[in-house]
Amino acid sequence: xxxxxxxxxxxxxxxxxxxxxxxxxxxxxxxxxxxxxxxxxxxxxxxxxxxxxxxxxxxxxxxxxxxxxxxxxxxxxxxxxxxxxxxxxxxxxxxxxxxxxxxxxxxxxxxxxxxxxxxxxxxxxxxxxxxxxxxxxxxxxxxxxxxxxxxxxxxxxxxxxxxxxxxxxxxxxxxxxxxxxxxxxxxxxxxxxxxxxxxxxxxxxxxxxxxxxxxxxxxxxxxxxxxxxxxxxxxxxxxxxxxxxxxxxxxxxxxxxxxxxxxx
Amino acid sequence: xxxxxxxxxxxxxxxxxxxxxxxxxxxxxxxxxxxxxxxxxxxxxxxxxxxxxxxxxxxxxxxxxxxxxxxxxxxxxxxxxxxxxxxxxxxxxxxxxxxxxxxxxxxxxxxxxxxxxxxxxxxxxxxxxxxxxxxxxxxxxxxxxxxxxxxxxxxxxxxxxxxxxxxxxxxxxxxxxxxxxxxxxxxxxxxxxxxxxxxxxxxxxxxxxxxxxxxxxxxxxxxxxxxxxxxxxxxxxxxxxxxxxxxxxxxxxxxxxxxxxxxxxxxxxxxxxxxxxxxxxxxxxxxxxxxxxxxxxxxxxxxxxxxxxxxxxxx
Numbered sequence: 001x002x003x004x005x006x007x008x009x010x011x012x013x014x015x016x017x018x019x020x021x022x023x024x025x026x027x028x029x030x031x032x033x034x035x036x037x038x039x040x041x042x043x044x045x046x047x048x049x050x051x052x053x054x055x056x057x058x059x060x061x062x063x064x065x066x067x068x069x070x071x072x073x074x075x076x077x078x079x080x081x082x083x084x085x086x087x088x089x090x091x092x093x094x095x096x097x098x099x100x101x102x103x104x105x106x107x108x109x110x111x112x113x114x115x116x117x118x119x120x121x122x123x124x125x126x127x128x129x130x131x132x133x134x135x136x137x138x139x140x141x142x143x144x145x146x147x148x149x150x151x152x153x154x155x156x157x158x159x160x161x162x163x164x165x166x167x168x169x170x171x172x173x174x175x176x177x178x179x180x181x182x183x184x185x186x187x188x189x190x191x192x193x194x195x196x197x198x199x200x201x202x203x204x205x206x207x208x209x210x211x212x213x214x215x216x217x218x219x220x221x222x223x224x225x226x227x228x229x230x231x232x233x234x235x236x237x238x239x240x241x242x243x244x245x246x247x248x249x250x251x252x253x254x255x256x257x258x259x260x261x262x263x264x
Numbered sequence: 265x266x267x268x269x270x271x272x273x274x275x276x277x278x279x280x281x282x283x284x285x286x287x288x289x290x291x292x293x294x295x296x297x298x299x300x301x302x303x304x305x306x307x308x309x310x311x312x313x314x315x316x317x318x319x320x321x322x323x324x325x326x327x328x329x330x331x332x333x334x335x336x337x338x339x340x341x342x343x344x345x346x347x348x349x350x351x352x353x354x355x356x357x358x359x360x361x362x363x364x365x366x367x368x369x370x371x372x373x374x375x376x377x378x379x380x381x382x383x384x385x386x387x388x389x390x391x392x393x394x395x396x397x398x399x400x401x402x403x404x405x406x407x408x409x410x411x412x413x414x415x416x417x418x419x420x421x422x423x424x425x426x427x428x429x430x431x432x433x434x435x436x437x438x439x440x441x442x443x444x445x446x447x448x449x450x451x452x453x454x455x456x457x458x459x460x461x462x463x464x465x466x467x468x469x470x471x472x473x474x475x476x477x478x479x480x481x482x483x484x485x486x487x488x489x490x491x492x493x494x495x496x497x498x499x500x501x502x503x504x505x506x507x508x509x510x511x512x513x514x515x516x517x518x519x520x521x522x523x524x525x526x527x528x529x530x531x532x533x534x535x536x537x538x539x540x541x542x543x544x545x546x547x548x549x550x551x552x553x554x555x556x557x558x559x560x561x562x563x564x565x566x567x568x569x570x571x572x573x574x575x576x577x578x579x
Contacts, residue, residue: 096414121412123403128410131411
């Protein structure tokens, strides 16, 4: 599906973010190669979500730069980065309560299929008919992958939190992204749902979708990721294959605190 | 029927004129743009069309010019305004409306001062009003459908979400602002062409409250709500003639009650009722053919799903 071009899908160079005097990110540099599944780990408040927000341009870097597919995106808007093939899920689910599960998933496919001409979308129903059909097809394919087709007409707020999270993932998949950022996709899910998501992410990886996964479930990250980056207090403290990564003293210390290395 | 029609003509006309205005507020609120600017453009439309037709312009070009100009001005104006959030945008657009009232009062001969314009040539019949209201309804209902509809509702749910799926949020908000202003100008034009007069207070505080009440009582989630609200607010005073001068007090109380107990308005209440009653109204349905009234599950998507690739061996 994806040719290996040699250009990294994503490059973060010396990124820093100051939020009201707090250094949420400080000198973080990392590279994400095409078609692989990366894990972004670290304790609470280590800057994982901040980094994802910066990559999707919802948050400005104080200094440093971010390249998507080799292009500097620091002067681009979030919607422009999205149009470059980047999709993301949010740590807190963002679903439209007045729309069905299917329509929520369709939102993800709208822009890639319809394009941006407002007047045509607004006043030319005959022009949009075939596009609406292909948006629906994409959304249904995404729901199918998450086994949500039975719930497609339900209002999202009537569903359990774990299922709402799956709808959130389906919306991102409906965009058929090349680079997918997942912010704690399995938070609030039970074991079976987590395993299902883990398998799905692996399949996506095998189809060539580049992914950056933020998770609290370290075991899941070790199981499925190609590479782990670990953040602590805004610093990148480790970058290695998962199995090696979790043995690094700095990582153990970050997760368990000082003086607990022996226990780990 | 005929005598009823003629004795209520003013109300019917007033109702048709209010439809685009109520829609202008509804479309803004629905998209999370808390703006009253369209009330100001109602004044612009009324004065502009009045002044032009009094100087011999034909009705349709005068109306169209004011609608287009209002839309364009609103689009340009919106650049700084859409940075404001929620209540702040509401306050600024509120001030904009009041400033226009002052401008109209002090406009000398052009605007007729505090007396306003008198003797604007009548230029539209009830049929024309109905046509204009239908055009407005059509335009706004199309904003609720397909990709445009999803994006606009998404803005209210989460602006970050909408941007993250590739929607140009600023451009969408500015366009909504312009459409809202154009609808306001349309409504104002219709008013002056029907009643042949407009005063500085016509587009003032009272109209803001009345229009907001229409949109909110009906329910802002759909154009249907704005139409329901317009009908209610137009006919309520005649049904309860005793209200009289306390009319706006009653609007205020009703508005507070609706916001507190039925934030989705009459439309939301009707939908809620429908969800409750619908299953009971069709007990004769043969069981289990189509579960829960939805369309049959789509087999096409299942067939489209790709074959499962071999999972990577965990390493």
